[in-house]
Amino acid sequence: MNLKLWRCLIVITGWLLWSALNAEPRASGDLGLVIERETGSVLIINTTTASTLSRIDNLGDLSHASVVFSRDQRYAYVFGRDGGLSKIDLLQDKLVKRIVQSGNSIGGAISQDGKLIAVSNYTPGGVKIFAADTLELLADLPAEYGDEHKRSKVVGLVDAPGQKFVCSLFEANQIWLIDAKNPRQPQVTKFEDIGAQPYDALLTPDGHFYAAGLFGEKGLALLDLWQPENGVEHILADYGKDDEQMPVYKMPHLEGWTVAGDLLFVPAVGQHEVLVIDQRDWQLIKRIPVAGQPVFVMSRPDARQVWVNFAFPDNQTVQVIDVKDFSVIQTLQPGKAVLHMEFTPRGEAVWMAVRDEDKVVVYDTDSFRQSAQLPARKPSGIFFSNRANQLGL
Amino acid sequence: MPYLLLLLLASQPVVADLSSARQAELLNMLKHDCGSCHGLPPKGGLGPSLMADAIADKTDALLFDAIQNGRAGTAMPAWRPFLNAEETHWMIQRLRQP
Numbered sequence: 001m002n003l004k005l006w007r008c009l010i011v012i013t014g015w016l017l018w019s020a021l022n023a024e025p026r027a028s029g030d031l032g033l034v035i036e037r038e039t040g041s042v043l044i045i046n047t048t049t050a051s052t053l054s055r056i057d058n059l060g061d062l063s064h065a066s067v068v069f070s071r072d073q074r075y076a077y078v079f080g081r082d083g084g085l086s087k088i089d090l091l092q093d094k095l096v097k098r099i100v101q102s103g104n105s106i107g108g109a110i111s112q113d114g115k116l117i118a119v120s121n122y123t124p125g126g127v128k129i130f131a132a133d134t135l136e137l138l139a140d141l142p143a144e145y146g147d148e149h150k151r152s153k154v155v156g157l158v159d160a161p162g163q164k165f166v167c168s169l170f171e172a173n174q175i176w177l178i179d180a181k182n183p184r185q186p187q188v189t190k191f192e193d194i195g196a197q198p199y200d201a202l203l204t205p206d207g208h209f210y211a212a213g214l215f216g217e218k219g220l221a222l223l224d225l226w227q228p229e230n231g232v233e234h235i236l237a238d239y240g241k242d243d244e245q246m247p248v249y250k251m252p253h254l255e256g257w258t259v260a261g262d263l264l265f266v267p268a269v270g271q272h273e274v275l276v277i278d279q280r281d282w283q284l285i286k287r288i289p290v291a292g293q294p295v296f297v298m299s300r301p302d303a304r305q306v307w308v309n310f311a312f313p314d315n316q317t318v319q320v321i322d323v324k325d326f327s328v329i330q331t332l333q334p335g336k337a338v339l340h341m342e343f344t345p346r347g348e349a350v351w352m353a354v355r356d357e358d359k360v361v362v363y364d365t366d367s368f369r370q371s372a373q374l375p376a377r378k379p380s381g382i383f384f385s386n387r388a389n390q391l392g393l
Numbered sequence: 394m395p396y397l398l399l400l401l402l403a404s405q406p407v408v409a410d411l412s413s414a415r416q417a418e419l420l421n422m423l424k425h426d427c428g429s430c431h432g433l434p435p436k437g438g439l440g441p442s443l444m445a446d447a448i449a450d451k452t453d454a455l456l457f458d459a460i461q462n463g464r465a466g467t468a469m470p471a472w473r474p475f476l477n478a479e480e481t482h483w484m485i486q487r488l489r490q491p
Contacts, residue, residue, distance in 0.1 A: 037433065038424065063425075063433030081432050104437055122438060153439070170439075199468075215468060247463060247470030250429050251439065312426050313475065337425070355425060378425070 028073040031090050032342065032384035034353065034360055035065045035078075036377040042078060043376055044090055047344050047351070047384060050362050050372035054093035060084035060100070065381055066107040069388035070132060071114040076383070077132075079108040079119055087135060090385065097135050101128055109159040112391075116183050118157060118165045125151035127167055127176075129183055138183045145172035156201025156212050156254070158392040160225055168198035168212040168221075175201075175212060175223055175232055194221040194232040199269075202254040203392030204279075211235075213254050215269060222282065235282045236275070245270045250311035252295050255393075263323065265306045267294035274308055276326060286326050291317045296340060299323075300365055301347040309338045309352075318352065320368070330368050334361050342382040353379035411483055419476075423484055430468065435488070439468055445491045456485050 031053075034043040040062050044053045059065075061082035068077050075096070078086040083102035088095055102121040109118050110132065117130045125143040130136060143152040152172035160166050165178040175194050179187040196216025203210050210223040219236035252267035262279040268287070274297055276286040292314025299306050306321040315337045320330035335354035342351050349371060352361050355378050362372040387393040411419070424433050427443070435443035442448075448456060460481050463471035476484070 037428075061433060061436070063428045064438060081438060082436070104432070106438070248468065249426065249470050251468065356421065 026091050028090050028385055029345075030385070031073070032351075032382060033067050033076050033078070033088070033090075034351075034374075034376050034379050035062050035067070035381040035383075037062050037065065037355070037380040038378040040080075041377070042076075042088065043374075043379075044088075044093060045360075045374065047349070050349075050374065052374055052376075056088055056093065056095055058095070059086050059098070062380070064106060067381065067383035067387075068108060068110040068117070068393070069383075069385050070110070071388050073385040073388045075132075076385070077108065077110065077117055079105055081105065083121065085117065085119060085130065085135060099130075099135050101130070101137070102126075106153070106155055107157055109157050109165055109392075111159055111165070111180060112161060112163050116163075116180055118159075118178070118180070120154035120157035120167050122153040123151075125153050125169070125171075127154055127157065127165070127178065129165075129180060129186060131183075139180075139186050141176075141178065141186065141188060143169050143172065143176075145169060145174060155199055158201065158203040158210065160203060160210065161207040161391065164225075166201070166203070166210045166223070166225070168194070168201050170197055170199065170215075173197065173216075175210070175221060177223070177225075177228055189228065191223065191232045195219065195234050195237075199251055200254045205391060207391045209279075211254070211264075211266075213252065213266065213269065215248075215251070220266070233282070236277065236284050239275070239284050240268070240271065240273075240287070243271060246272075246293065248293060248311065249313070250293070250295055250315075252293070252297075252311070255296060255298060265297050265299065265321070267297050267308075269293075274306070274321065288321060288326050288328070290319050290321075290328065291331060298341055298343070300343055300350070301345065305329075305365060307341050307350060309341060312337075315339070332363070332368060334363070334370070335359065339380045340382050342384050344384065345386040351382050351384075353382050355379060411479065415480070416483070419480055419483060420487070422475075423487060443488050445489055448488060453482070453485055456488075457481055460484065 030048045032045050040059045041057045060080045062080050064081045066079050076088045083100050083105045086098040104122040117132050119128050127141045129139040143154050152169035154167050157167040163181045168175050175191040177189040195214040198212035199215040201212035212221040222233045222235050248270050264277040266275050268275050274288045278285050292310030294308045297308050308319045318332045319328050322329045334352050336356035339355050340353045360374045360376045364371045430440040431443050432438045461473045463469045
């Protein structure tokens with residue numbers, strides 16, 4: 001090698017070392033993940049600069065993935081369809097650890113103290129609890145039910161105050177309240193016959209109520225976590241009973257409870273409607289007609305607006321409801337197959353995953369205009385790190 | 394020889410007429426819209442596995458009926474409004490490919 005080349009190399013190495021030492025430390029409060037469902041990868045993004053920082057590959061089947069964040073907002077835990085549980089370091093753009101903990105999984109939660117990760121599994125049906133730091137398995141709770149000890153798919157798993165987890169059993173029609181204070185020996189309280197086929201659930205942001213949506217019948221199953229001894233109540237059991245039920249091409253999700261003056265907005269299963277429920281007496285106060293079957297009904301953090309996306313074949317549309325008078329004030333067409341939406345922490349912008357156009361678009365929630373666009377491969381879920389500090393997310 | 398050709402044609406899947414654009418659309422649908430319940434690859438989720446080995450012992454007629462008409466009382470919807478017979482057969486053949 002000649003001298004010139006050596007010199008050149010030394011300069012480059014020196015520069016690399018220097019820049020590594022002087023690298024701007026990265027903060028994590030405005031970071032997030034975008035799931036790329038087909039390639040089994042995620043993008044680490046920054047919401048302040050609306051930019052992509054890196055891509056993490058080899059995360060398995062992410063066709064139905066969700067994410068929770070450690071409370072220091074440094075780590076993201078990705079739950080994949082194939083039972084994969086991946087821990088990602090948002091500061092160093094790397095996969096810290098990945099385990100495959102079941103054959104088929106649907107989602108997960110992080111405990112109140114941030115030390116436990118719980119995963120809800122389809123096959124074999126049940127809940128597993130892991131140490132958040134090492135991903136060591138601490139407890140395995142098979143979702144067995146009935147005399148034949150069949151196993152049910154577990155859905156709607158959330159954390160709740162008092163180091164608890166709550167979940168629902170799709171085939172068993174049960175809600176389980178799991179006390180994980182002793183994580184190696186969790187105590188389970190089972191509520192049976194809560195209604196047919198709970199498909200997803202949510203926790204109110206104050207941690208007071210757990211509500212599971214029912215697929216097999218009308219209404220919601222409601223558990224008051226302040227008084228679990230009162231059991232589960234079936235609310236809205238007969239609204240729209242005589243309406244023709246339409247086929248459901250994508251299961252709705254329950255997320256983003258709106259607490260504007262005690263109001264709850266939920267998707268109606270198999271109807272082109274968003275339901276508004278008064279949380280004080282659990283009565284249905286309004287059925288808002290919308291452009292399709294709602295999938296996500298998400299409130300902006302200030303709860304003034306509710307954004308709704310739709311199931312196939314209406315998934316190119318997004319509508320915005322004004323909470324002031326329940327009117328649909330915007331009908332947007334962000335692109336083909338809008339799968340998920342996520343608001344920035346204070347809600348000035350919303351990010352939307354447009355699967356079939358391989359992009360994520362950012363809209364201003366005041367002007368309803370697109371403010372940025374990022375390429376992403378078949379994006380589905382979008383999850384921001386401020387979820388770290390929210391109960392039930 | 395013409396007889397042989399006819400035989401060959403007859404044994405071809407009935408999908409020769411689907412444009413490649415429509416085939417791409419169907420594939421996308423299979424991956425993503427069916428995938429939201431059956432997984433990607435379709436190893437199962439809310440709906441059962443549709444992997445080649447999982448459906449090997451199920452007849453085309455059974456799968457065709459499930460896709461076209463859905464299964465009442467379950468989360469499997471009828472896809473008839475969006476898939477004609479030919480397209481449904483194309484999907485089934487696609488699923489049967491190992």
